Structures are given as C-alpha cells and as structure tokens.
Amino acid sequence: MSTLTFNxxxxxxxAINCSNLTxxxxxxxxxxxxxxxxxxYGNATVSTSELFEISGIDASHxxxxxxxxxxxxxxANMASGTITVEGDAGAYLxxxxxxxxxxxxxxxxxxxxxxxxxxxxxxDGNTGDxxxxxxxxxxxxxxxxxxxxxxxxxxxxxxxxxxGLILIEGNAGDYCGSRMIAGTIxxxxxxxxxxxxxxxxGTLLLKKLPQLHATIxxxxxxxxxxxxxxxxxxxxxxxxxxxxNTQRVQRYVGDAAYKGxxxxxxxxx
Amino acid sequence: MLLNGIQIDDTFAEAFNMRGTRVxxxxxxxxxxxxxxxxxxxxxxxxxGCGVEAGIERELSTEETPDGRPGVSxxxxxxxxxxxxxxxxxxxxxxxxxxxxxxxxxxxxxxxxISLGKHLRYFGDGFQTSKLIDGRRYWRIPVMDGEFLxxxxxxxxxxIGGGNFLILATSQPAALAAAEVAIEAMKQVPNVIMPFPGGxxxxxxxxxxxxxxxxxxxxxxxxxxxxxxxxxxxxxEIESVMExxxxxxxxxxxxxxxxxxxxxxxxxxxxxxxKRISAGNYGGKxxxxxxxxxDILNGSQS
Numbered sequence: 001m002s003t004l005t006f007n008x009x010x011x012x013x014x015a016i017n018c019s020n021l022t023x024x025x026x027x028x029x030x031x032x033x034x035x036x037x038x039x040x041y042g043n044a045t046v047s048t049s050e051l052f053e054i055s056g057i058d059a060s061h062x063x064x065x066x067x068x069x070x071x072x073x074x075x076a077n078m079a080s081g082t083i084t085v086e087g088d089a090g091a092y093l094x095x096x097x098x099x100x101x102x103x104x105x106x107x108x109x110x111x112x113x114x115x116x117x118x119x120x121x122x123x124d125g126n127t128g129d130x131x132x133x134x135x136x137x138x139x140x141x142x143x144x145x146x147x148x149x150x151x152x153x154x155x156x157x158x159x160x161x162x163x164g165l166i167l168i169e170g171n172a173g174d175y176c177g178s179r180m181i182a183g184t185i186x187x188x189x190x191x192x193x194x195x196x197x198x199x200x201x202g203t204l205l206l207k208k209l210p211q212l213h214a215t216i217x218x219x220x221x222x223x224x225x226x227x228x229x230x231x232x233x234x235x236x237x238x239x240x241x242x243x244x245n246t247q248r249v250q251r252y253v254g255d256a257a258y259k260g261x262x263x264x265x266x267x268x269x
Numbered sequence: 270m271l272l273n274g275i276q277i278d279d280t281f282a283e284a285f286n287m288r289g290t291r292v293x294x295x296x297x298x299x300x301x302x303x304x305x306x307x308x309x310x311x312x313x314x315x316x317x318g319c320g321v322e323a324g325i326e327r328e329l330s331t332e333e334t335p336d337g338r339p340g341v342s343x344x345x346x347x348x349x350x351x352x353x354x355x356x357x358x359x360x361x362x363x364x365x366x367x368x369x370x371x372x373x374x375x376x377x378x379x380x381x382x383i384s385l386g387k388h389l390r391y392f393g394d395g396f397q398t399s400k401l402i403d404g405r406r407y408w409r410i411p412v413m414d415g416e417f418l419x420x421x422x423x424x425x426x427x428x429i430g431g432g433n434f435l436i437l438a439t440s441q442p443a444a445l446a447a448a449e450v451a452i453e454a455m456k457q458v459p460n461v462i463m464p465f466p467g468g469x470x471x472x473x474x475x476x477x478x479x480x481x482x483x484x485x486x487x488x489x490x491x492x493x494x495x496x497x498x499x500x501x502x503x504x505x506e507i508e509s510v511m512e513x514x515x516x517x518x519x520x521x522x523x524x525x526x527x528x529x530x531x532x533x534x535x536x537x538x539x540x541x542x543x544k545r546i547s548a549g550n551y552g553g554k555x556x557x558x559x560x561x562x563x564d565i566l567n568g569s570q571s
Contacts, residue, residue, distance in 0.1 A: 144401075163401060182399075184400070201398060203398075203400070222415060222416070223415060224409070224415075224416055225336055225338075225372055225415075225416060225418045226400055226402075226407060226409055226416070226418050228336045228337050229335060229336055229400075229402050229407065229418075230400065230402055232335075232337070233402045233403045261395070261396065261398065263398070
C-alpha cells in the first residue's frame, strides 16, 4: 500500500492544526473519509481536502509534503505508525505522542515533543524553545521517548522533563534542563546561560563546559559505568552520540539552590 | 546397563520444583567478578540450611555482558519466591554492593520480576539516581570506590532442583577423582549449577530421621561403613560414594547435564575403580520429577 500523503496546495495564511491527521486517527478510513476529516485552519474548521492534495491510502505511514511552519500539532497523541515531514513543521510537533516515529526533514517551531510519552522524534533541522517541555500549566514535561535534533535547539530544552532522552547535535539556548525532574539531555554544541537552572534530578550530558551558575557545583572527574550502557543503547539511532565510548566525565551537581540532585556531565572524549 | 565396564543402575533421580533466577555480575576484571560471585554463592549449597542453592553458571566475556566488562553468571534457586527474593536482596547487599568495581544485571527475562537493586538503592541515602535505558531501569548508587551500578530487577522463573547421581567406587580417592571429571564436563552445560562444594556432596541425605527434630538425615543405605549395619545398597567392594546434585532451569537442562557427567565418568573405564552409577530417590516422597538414568543415557528423556 502506498504512503498516505498530504501535500499542501498553497502556503497557508493561518496555522493549521494537524492533530487529526495521525496514523491512529486515520487508520481504517477510506480516501473520501480522510478527505472529509475536519481540521482547524486559523479560527475556521475546514475539511482536509481544502488545504491538502491527498494521495495514497496507507495511514500507518503518513507524509506531509511542502510542509511549512504553519503546520502545528503534527503527530499529536499518535500511538503507532510513522509520520514524515518533508519541509518544516510548526509548533507542538509530536505533542503528547504515545508511540511511533516522527521524522521532520526540516526545522520546527517551539514545543516540539511537548508532553511526549513514548516513541521517537527526529528533527534534521533546528527546533524552537521548550523542546520536550510540558504544555502550559502542566507541572511535568516529556515523560518518555527519544528526541534527536541534528541542528540547534532554542531555550528551555527539557523544561520540567520527567523521563526520556533528548539528544541535540548542535547548540542549545539558555536555561537548558531548567526545572528538570529526571531523564537525560545530551548536547554536543554550545549552551546558553543558566544551564540546569533549578534542576531537581536527571542528567545533562555535554561535550563542552558551559558557563555554570554558582549553585551548580563541581564533583571532579570520574569513570561512570552507566555511560557504557547509555552509549550502547544509542547505537540503533543515527546520531553522533553513539560514537562515544568513553566513561570519563567531569561531574557537576545541582541545582543546589533547589536542593537538586541533577548532574551535568562533561564528556572527556 | 553396562557402559564401558561401569554399571548403570536402573533407577531414577527424584527432583522437585523450585524458583530460580540468574544474575550477571561484572567487574573491572574476572578476578573481581569471581570475588563478588564467590561471595554471593557462598553458603548456598542446600536449601535445607542455606535458604538458597546457588552457583556460578559460567564465565562471561566482555562481549556477553551488558556493560562490556568481564563477568560471570550466577544461578540461584529456592523452594519459594519469597525466600528467593529475601536471599537475593541480602546477598546483593552484602556481597555485590560491597565488592570493589562489581555491578549486577538481570540475567533472565520473565514476567515475574524480583528485586536486584530496587531496595538496595536506599543505601544511597538520597544521592542514588536511576537511569531508564532501553526500557530497563538501572540504579546508580554512590559508593566509596565510585558508583555501584545495578539493574532494578531480574526475572524469576520456575525451575527444578535436586537432579542427582551417585558415583560408587572402590576407594574414596577414586570416587572423588571421577566426580571431579564429571563436574568439569558438566560445567560446560548451560542453565545448570552444581551447588555443593566443588560441585560434589559426600553427605547425601534421606528424608526423615529417628530424631523428631530432624527432617533429613544421612543416607545410610549408601554409607559404606554401615554395610553390615543397615539395609545397604552397596556391594562388598564399594568403599566410597560421592553424589553430584544438579539444579537447573528446565528438566531437559538437568537431564543433559546428568548425561554429560555420567558419560564423562564412564569414559574413564574400569581402571577408574568406579563400579556403579546410581541415583538418589526417595520413593516419591520428595518431588514430581523423575530422571531415569537409562532413559537419559539412551537419549529418550521421560
């Protein structure tokens, strides 16, 4: 069966909420039912076929073509299958995602992998602020799953993150790992200020030592055996992180201002 | 049945149901992996007095362990899940947590999980941290040599304990030498352990005793010094009997291990001074699994 493809007819004037266009929402539907699926466009509700040219029938693999940053909530709450985004995605990519895989070939706006529970999100370009954070009012961010960003991420990566893995091969902005509850964030590039601000627990795995504020304290150089398990587990993903095989790190712990037990590990590769 | 001049009795070993688990211990090198594993499997010869029966199953290379360090795998068996859990936790805490560079991992998958580091983590006094890697939870407990890494749980499976055979020889050295040859061969079989010292037990027991407080006592029918005093199983030339007890994950594993062990002894031939191979059974009083020696050696397990 051919991949179910949504091809944007023309650049949209308003944001489009794509949360109804997921494998679990569309499986078992006929082409005409899919075309008639209602989606939010700005403040209007329109049928999918008004905005997209639709081809293919296999809803377990969905492709968005000519995608633009106006496409919000791609793969929201999806529980199975794969979504490929050819182009850029809007905000809330993989929002509350339960399982499956999303691959965005371009960049995304803010709140990618927000409230994510499980599955894999790959972003080949850059992503905005609040990657893997919680949505407004929620006290927990991402609760599981894996996010791999090839480019850069904005501020507040993993804000209130509860569990899971975020790997950023580029740079991350300010307040990386802020209020983080648990989980692992890896960054190969540079970081902004106030890394690990109010961090409770969890691990920031960094290649370069960022400027750390006074309540993140140095614990010295160590050999940590769990790193071999972690790097081994990354072998299945196409990421620079799987190339590490060191267990030597400089360990910083904090945020002491929060009586935090989080750690910032600087890899001695 | 005669195998290379050694008589194989038409009898059976009687075994019972147990609960079993496997733990993988790794360390900086095999020396320290063995130090940890030997401590953990120490005083674990028989459930009668030790709670569990445990032993080292085999050595693991760096490619076979989860963290890429040298290791050994341990099998541990108990009569019930509660005892197994208790013993595993105690032994983890006193033998693995304490051993320099040692780490512990689950060695078997099962729906039933028992705690490996789940409760041990509180030793970290709030500084312990967990990592969920590939769906498995690990605990990192800060200790004086660095960090103790342990998986949260390991699997618990239904297993069988008490498979055995007896080596009857004309002298004590001959019986022991044959037992040693059998043990070396049986160590190559996966999924089994021989929990007694060096794999061999010289004080086989029978169920019951003349004393009310004892529920097991010496197997007088196989004691050579009692040949004239009791209803003996021994002929006049037998001067020493050694027993090898096997615990394993399945009936087939134990049967294979018995076959390998008995065949290794029989290969030694008559010059070994081994006269007979028999097995310990207690007339159905002990357990539901019967390992018939002739069937096992003929390859038709029943």
